[in-house]
Amino acid sequence: MNRVVEHSEEAAAFLKDEKRAAWHDETLWFVRAKRDKAAHKVADWEELRETASQIKDHTLSNLDEYLIQFEKKAKENGIIVHWASDGNEHNQIVYDILTKNNVKHVVKSKSMLTEECQLNHFLHYKGMAVVDTDLGEYIVQLRHEQPSHIVLPAIHLKKEDVSKTFHEHLHTEKDNIDPTYLTRAARKVLREKFITADAAITGVNFAIAETGGFVICTNEGNADLGAHANKIHIACMGIEKIIPKAEHLGVFLRLLARSATGQPITTYSSHFHRPKEGQQMHIVLVDNGRTRQLGREEFRNSLKCIRCAACFNTCPVYRRSGGHSYHNSVAGPIGAILAPNLDMKANADLPFASTLCGSCTNVCPVKINIHEQLWSWRQILMKEGYGGFAKKSAMKTMAAVLSNSGLYRLSGKMGRRFMGWFPALINNKLNPWSKQRDMPAPPKQSFNEWYKNNRKNG
Amino acid sequence: MGSREKILQAIKQNKPAAVPLPQVPSFSRMTDDPLNTFVETLTSIGGHVVVNDFSQLKNFLVQQKKDGLQVINGVEELADYNIFAYKTYKAIDLESVDTVVIKGKIAVAENGSIWVTDSSISNRVLPFICERLIIVIDEANIVATMHEAYEKIKIDEEGYGVFIAGPSKTADIEQSLVIGAHGPLSLQVYIV
Ligand code: SF4
Numbered sequence: 295m296n297r298v299v300e301h302s303e304e305a306a307a308f309l310k311d312e313k314r315a316a317w318h319d320e321t322l323w324f325v326r327a328k329r330d331k332a333a334h335k336v337a338d339w340e341e342l343r344e345t346a347s348q349i350k351d352h353t354l355s356n357l358d359e360y361l362i363q364f365e366k367k368a369k370e371n372g373i374i375v376h377w378a379s380d381g382n383e384h385n386q387i388v389y390d391i392l393t394k395n396n397v398k399h400v401v402k403s404k405s406m407l408t409e410e411c412q413l414n415h416f417l418h419y420k421g422m423a424v425v426d427t428d429l430g431e432y433i434v435q436l437r438h439e440q441p442s443h444i445v446l447p448a449i450h451l452k453k454e455d456v457s458k459t460f461h462e463h464l465h466t467e468k469d470n471i472d473p474t475y476l477t478r479a480a481r482k483v484l485r486e487k488f489i490t491a492d493a494a495i496t497g498v499n500f501a502i503a504e505t506g507g508f509v510i511c512t513n514e515g516n517a518d519l520g521a522h523a524n525k526i527h528i529a530c531m532g533i534e535k536i537i538p539k540a541e542h543l544g545v546f547l548r549l550l551a552r553s554a555t556g557q558p559i560t561t562y563s564s565h566f567h568r569p570k571e572g573q574q575m576h577i578v579l580v581d582n583g584r585t586r587q588l589g590r591e592e593f594r595n596s597l598k599c600i601r602c603a604a605c606f607n608t609c610p611v612y613r614r615s616g617g618h619s620y621h622n623s624v625a626g627p628i629g630a631i632l633a634p635n636l637d638m639k640a641n642a643d644l645p646f647a648s649t650l651c652g653s654c655t656n657v658c659p660v661k662i663n664i665h666e667q668l669w670s671w672r673q674i675l676m677k678e679g680y681g682g683f684a685k686k687s688a689m690k691t692m693a694a695v696l697s698n699s700g701l702y703r704l705s706g707k708m709g710r711r712f713m714g715w716f717p718a719l720i721n722n723k724l725n726p727w728s729k730q731r732d733m734p735a736p737p738k739q740s741f742n743e744w745y746k747n748n749r750k751n752g
Numbered sequence: 753m754g755s756r757e758k759i760l761q762a763i764k765q766n767k768p769a770a771v772p773l774p775q776v777p778s779f780s781r782m783t784d785d786p787l788n789t790f791v792e793t794l795t796s797i798g799g800h801v802v803v804n805d806f807s808q809l810k811n812f813l814v815q816q817k818k819d820g821l822q823v824i825n826g827v828e829e830l831a832d833y834n835i836f837a838y839k840t841y842k843a844i845d846l847e848s849v850d851t852v853v854i855k856g857k858i859a860v861a862e863n864g865s866i867w868v869t870d871s872s873i874s875n876r877v878l879p880f881i882c883e884r885l886i887i888v889i890d891e892a893n894i895v896a897t898m899h900e901a902y903e904k905i906k907i908d909e910e911g912y913g914v915f916i917a918g919p920s921k922t923a924d925i926e927q928s929l930v931i932g933a934h935g936p937l938s939l940q941v942y943i944v
Contacts, residue, residue, distance in 0.1 A: 321927050336862075337780035348774040355771040358763040371908070377756040429933060430924035446924065453926045473928040481934060488934070489843040505908040515880045515920040515935025522877035523843035533759065540907045541776055544898040547915075548862075558793060558863035559898075559917050562935070568911030570876055571840070581759045589766030 301643045302690035305615035309694050314452065319613040322449065326607040328556025329657065336548065346545050347661035350598035353536055354588065360503040360536045361579065367506025368577060371568045376578045381411030384580045388413060388495065388528055389420055391576055395526055397422070397492040401484075403510070403517035404428040405497025406444050406601060407530050407580060409623040410636075413495075424495070425487045427516040429480055436463045442617025444624055445554050445603040450616050484516070494520030498531035498577070499600070500546055504539045507567035508577065511550060511560040518564050527569065528576045533584055534597040546600060549659040553602040587635045592670040596631045598660040605654035605664055611647050614695040620644060627654040627664045634671055642680035645671035646688030781896035786861035787943070790894050794864030797918040798931050799939045809886065809942050813853070821850035826872055827888050835874040843877050852882040856889040856916075856941075858904055862897045865917035866941065870910040879916065885936040887916065891943050 309315045333339045353360060365375045378384035384407075392400065400417070402408065402424050414435075417424050426435045430447035434440065436459050441447030448456070453471040460466040466479045496517045501508040508529055510517045521527045537546065551557040569575035587593055606612045606626030617625035622633040622641060627648060633641035645668045654664040675681045753761075783789040791801045802808055810830065816823050826835035830853065838846065854873050856866035866887050868879065879885055895901050907913060920935030931937065 325927070335782075337782055338777075341777060342779065345774055345776060348771075351771045352773040355768050357767055358760045361760065361763070371911075377754070377759055379755040379758055383755060427934065428924070429922045433924065446927070448924050449927070451926075453928070456925050473925040474930050476925055477922060477930040477933060481932070484934060485847070489847060502907070507908055513920065514922050514933035516933070518880045518914070519843075519877065519934050522875075522880060533763075538773060540905075541899070541902050543907070544902045545776060548898050551863075555923075557797065557917075559860075559865050559915065561797075561917050561920055563865070563915040563917075565907050565913045566911075567908045567913075570870075570911065579759070581755075581762070585759060585762035585766055588763060591768070594768065 301615070301619045301621070301647045302687040302694070304619035304621070305611075305647075305691045306694045308450075308616040308619060309614065315614060315616075317452070318450065318616060322607045322613045325446075325555060326604070326657070329553055329604055329607065330556075332552035332556040332558065336552065342545060342549060343659055343661055346549055346600075346659060347598065349537060349542050349545065350660050351595065353538060354534070354594065354597055357533065357536065357588070360538060361533060364501055364503040364506055364536055365579075367504070369506070371506045372575065373506065373569065374574065374576045376576060378578055378580045378582070380582045381580070382416075384411045384530065384578055384582070385413050385416040387578050388530070389417060389422070391526065391528055391574075392417075392422060392493055395493065395574070397526065399487070399491040400424045400493050400495060401427050401487050401491040401516075401520040401524070402495040403497065403512060403520055404431055404447070405495065405530055406624055407497060407532050408495065409441065410582065411530075411580070413530075425484070425491075427484050427487065427514075427520060428512070429477060429514060432480055432484065433459060436460075440618065440623070442625065443603060443606055444601050444626075445606075450618065488516075488519045488523050491520070491524055493526035493528065494524040495528045495530065496521055498529050498535050499550070500537050500543060501531055501535050501577075502538075502540055502543070503536055505567060507565055508535075509543060509547075510564045510566070511547070511562065512564075513557075513561045515562055518562055521564075521566070522570070525572060526574045526576070527566075528578065529566070530578045530580065533579050533581055534599075550600055550602055553604040553657065553659040583636050587632070590635070593631060593635065593667055595662055596628065596635075596664075596667060598662055599628050599632075600660055602659055604657040604659065608653045608657050610649060610651065610653075611691065611695055615647070615691060619691075620647070627668065628662070631664065631667045631671065634675065638675070638678065639680060642675050643684040643687045645669075645675060646681075646684045647691055649692075776899070779897060779899055781900070783861050783896050786894045786896050787891060789861035789896075790859055790864060791943075793861065794918065794941060797864050798921060799864060799918045799941055801941045801943065803891075803943045806942065806944055809853075809888070809940075813851070816851055822848055823851045823853070824849055824878060824882070826852070826854040826874060835878070838878065839874045841875055843881055846875075846877060846881050849878070849882045851884045851886060852878050853886040853888065854879060856887045857893065858901050859889045859894045859941075859943075860896075860898055860901050860915070861894055863915075863917055865915035867901060867905060867913060867915050869913040876912055879914070880920075880935045882936055884938050884940070885916070885919070886940045886942065888942045888944060894943075 630644035922933040
């Protein structure tokens with residue numbers, strides 16, 4: 295059970311640097327505000343969410359047929375289709391394709407699935423060099439860290455950190471912290487990697503059953519540069535990424551970037567249907583616990599997730615504890631639902647790392663009932679005997695995350711906003727966040743006092 | 753049993769009862785003036801838009817060449833229509849390309865994106881490896897929303913197609929926006 299305490303421990307460590315933690319909190323709240331602005335501009339936003347949600351519900355109820363249809367069409371398009379039951383099989387498939395083609399150097403664009411399967415580790419052990427080309431992922435790769443956010447992988451770092459890392463690895467000027475300078479330096483190095491690699495690995499945002507193709511969304515253009523510059527393109531996707539028809543892309547692409555960063559659309563929405571002349575195009579369809587989650591009625595619709603991270607940005611616990619505290623490739627509220635399905639014991643603390651305020655559910659573009667599912671996990675984990683320890687751990691997180699007076703001084707507006715949601719919490723044994731007698735004494739001020747004071751101010 | 757069968761069988765066993773596929777409703781067009789909305793939106797995301805001034809583009813390209821910069825042109829109405837000569841070039845041989853000019857098929861007002869495909873870009877890597885991308889689009893092909901765009905497009909008609917909305921960008925260093933990540937440093941759009 296030693297991993298169970300990690301969320302609270304890591305959260306406490308994250309909060310030690312008060313200024314940095316406050317910056318993290320405020321910056322993500324700012325991204326959330328941009329999302330609101332973008333959403334409000336769209337006249338039928340709520341109808342759009344409802345439609346997206348229903349399309350996903352339908353797709354999950356017919357997932358086998360859509361996968362078969364997708365496979366057939368993709369094959370007709372000249373794409374080679376692979377199936378993997380778990381992360382290991384996925385990694386082996388990718389490795390076999392690479393060795394069969396004598397590949398030495400691989401460029402990879404952002405794919406949370408390959409993080410989930412720990413593909414980089416696997417290939418590294420086999421002696422293969424994989425370069426992450428998304429700027430944020432490249433930065434964390436150089437630092438031997440994991441991404442801390444699914445859309446903003448290096449959001450836990452400041453430009454001073456990046457400057458130091460680049461000075462060490464890319465020999466940029468010492469202490470030059472100009473983001474443009476640093477970005478250009480990475481561009482130069484990675485350009486070289488793109489054009490000298492032998493293969494490109496990408497993720498997939500949407501795969502279309504009707505046409506047998508897939509769509510990748512990026513702002514940097516790295517997925518395209520990799521895929522087009524190389525003679526082998528391997529796209530890796532979880533089986534839940536399927537949508538039935540091309541017209542549905544209209545619905546999802548309107549929602550995705552607006553929910554993620556407040557942009558009206560990502561710079562590139564690339565539609566791949568056939569390899570270019572002389573190129574091999576592979577797609578790996580991965581289960582890795584997804585069919586199991588499909589069978590859990592109360593968690594099934596976590597599979598509707600389009601990985602926009604809106605639920606991260608709005609979550610008071612995520613913003614104040616950082617992505618690494620979730621010890622899972624997908625952090626945040628949705629990660630806390632997906633992780634116990636992969637390993638209940640190791641991730642038992644995560645569903646407790648939430649105030650159940652419901653803000654995640656309100657922003658989710660595919661209307662996943664995130665906070666209700668966190669609640670359901672708590673009930674299951676308590677029944678399975680993992681709850682007690684996790685609960686305690688969560689309360690420690692709360693003591694640190696919600697009662698850190700310095701943080702609240704620095705982000706008073708956000709504190710008040712949070713208090714606006716808080717009265718909605720129910721006092722129940724499954725919500726340790728609202729229960730005073732179970733609470734360890736938080737620093738400086740008791741939770742109740744803090745609650746009263748802040749409520750008056752809010 | 754192979755993984756394919758295992759996965760399909762597990763889905764069959766675990767999937768919920770059939771839920772009907774919803775009709776995609778006809779959503780609001782959000783604008784009565786797609787041209788202006790397009791210009792505004794693309795400008796707000798870092799694109800540079802020129803309306804009805806093709807001569808400006810012609811002069812720009814003449815100057816580029818005078819300055820010794822490599823220009824690859826995919827617009828027939830302009831001088832040196834040479835894009836198809838580069839169809840099979842490898843990325844490594846295109847590294848020094850400065851400017852690529854291509855034709856867009858559909859432009860979308862709500863998000864400032866432009867749909868381009870294999871047949872207009874000739875070589876898939878060209879719109880990404882150049883420093884400057886220029887797209888020429890017919891005003892008649894500006895639609896209001898993505899829904900309208902997908903009504904007009906058949907996404908699998910060609911092997912590859914992409915909506916391009918502005919120059920490449922990143923905010924991965926402390927959320928500071930930097931225009932010019934891995935793709936072009938700038939995007940100019942000429943509406944004719
Ligand atoms: S659960 Fe919803 S809000 Fe969270 S990442 Fe997935 S789609 Fe976005």
